[in-house]
Amino acid sequence: MADQPDGIVLRRHRDLVGRHWQVWLRRVLVGVVALVALLALFGFMGQTPSTTSATAAPATLSISAPSTVRGGLLYQARFTIRAHRPLKDATLVLNRGWFDGLTIDTIEPSPLNQGSRNGAVVFELGHVPAGSKYVLYIEYQVNPTTVSSRTLTATLEDGPRRLLSLSRHFRILP
Amino acid sequence: MDIVLRAAFAFTFIFFLTRVAGRRELSSLEPFDLILLIVLGDLVQQGVTQSDYSVTGLVLAAGTIALMQIGASYLSFRFNRLRPLLQGEPIVLVDDGRVLEANLQRERLTLHELQEQARLSQIDSLDKVRWAVLETSGQISFIPKN
Numbered sequence: 001m002a003d004q005p006d007g008i009v010l011r012r013h014r015d016l017v018g019r020h021w022q023v024w025l026r027r028v029l030v031g032v033v034a035l036v037a038l039l040a041l042f043g044f045m046g047q048t049p050s051t052t053s054a055t056a057a058p059a060t061l062s063i064s065a066p067s068t069v070r071g072g073l074l075y076q077a078r079f080t081i082r083a084h085r086p087l088k089d090a091t092l093v094l095n096r097g098w099f100d101g102l103t104i105d106t107i108e109p110s111p112l113n114q115g116s117r118n119g120a121v122v123f124e125l126g127h128v129p130a131g132s133k134y135v136l137y138i139e140y141q142v143n144p145t146t147v148s149s150r151t152l153t154a155t156l157e158d159g160p161r162r163l164l165s166l167s168r169h170f171r172i173l174p
Numbered sequence: 175m176d177i178v179l180r181a182a183f184a185f186t187f188i189f190f191l192t193r194v195a196g197r198r199e200l201s202s203l204e205p206f207d208l209i210l211l212i213v214l215g216d217l218v219q220q221g222v223t224q225s226d227y228s229v230t231g232l233v234l235a236a237g238t239i240a241l242m243q244i245g246a247s248y249l250s251f252r253f254n255r256l257r258p259l260l261q262g263e264p265i266v267l268v269d270d271g272r273v274l275e276a277n278l279q280r281e282r283l284t285l286h287e288l289q290e291q292a293r294l295s296q297i298d299s300l301d302k303v304r305w306a307v308l309e310t311s312g313q314i315s316f317i318p319k320n
Contacts, residue, residue: 029194033194072225144225174180
């Protein structure tokens with residue numbers, strides 16, 4: 001009878017000579033998988049909404065939306081306008097980053113009017129009395145094939161007058 | 175093109191996961207493992223084809239995965255040095271009736287599991303085993319003493 005089965009090298013397969021590093025490699029790789037899950041728990045893999053605000057004398061604009069999303073994800077962006085003075089003709093101008101590669105499921109409430117200005121989308125919201133709050137919801141779904149990193153800009157105007165502008169970084173993971 | 179890249183990534187990631195998970199986890203098919211396997215398949219499918227329901231999408235995704243599988247097996251066949259990386263290596267668990275505890279621990283195997291596998295091979299005692307080898311497939315082969 002042979003000392004060991006064919007194909008078995010005792011030093012390598014029984015005594016594990018030269019194979020001790022493999023266990024550590026496996027542990028490190030398991031650690032990498034765990035780290036990715038941990039990062040996701042802390043919101044680094046997208047979907048967690050964050051709020052950014054900009055204030056000017058007539059109004060404050062706050063945007064609450066995820067800054068990182070993934071392909072196919074449903075999410076919401078909430079635009080809150082707090083008028084410190086009456087806004088006769090509040091207008092929100094969103095650059096193309098808010099729309100490229102994204103499906104708009106709905107916009108609530110519907111703006112009084114919509115248009116395009118140099119590639120940006122213009123929402124005319126109408127009168128916002130002083131001290132009141134106007135909230136606009138946009139419900140999105142990311143087109144599954146979209147992968148991107150971009151800057152989103154939202155500008156609040158009152159008629160022809162530009163009041164404030166707000167920028168956010170936005171990432172779409174595959 | 176996108177779906178080919180997704181399928182290639184899915185193949186690579188699952189390959190990586192299976193190598194990291196260890197052999198025993200993958201070779202056993204308890205009811206829980208079976209359900210887990212189906213759930214994993216569904217998750218992978220969503221990531222690869224997403225909302226593409228077309229036959230073209232099926233051909234691209236399945237074709238890419240099949241090609242990568244053929245490629246991996248060819249590399250393993252052609253290059254000896256890559257074989258341990260791609261397929262793993264066998265580990266001796268029992269040598270002439272002596273259980274090698276360190277090797278069991280390395281593969282997260284208990285003595286009870288080893289004894290269970292021996293019983294499934296109609297071996298009532300590990301004392302009667304000349305060699306027990308954890309194969310790259312995750313199966314344990316037993317060679318009884320004469």
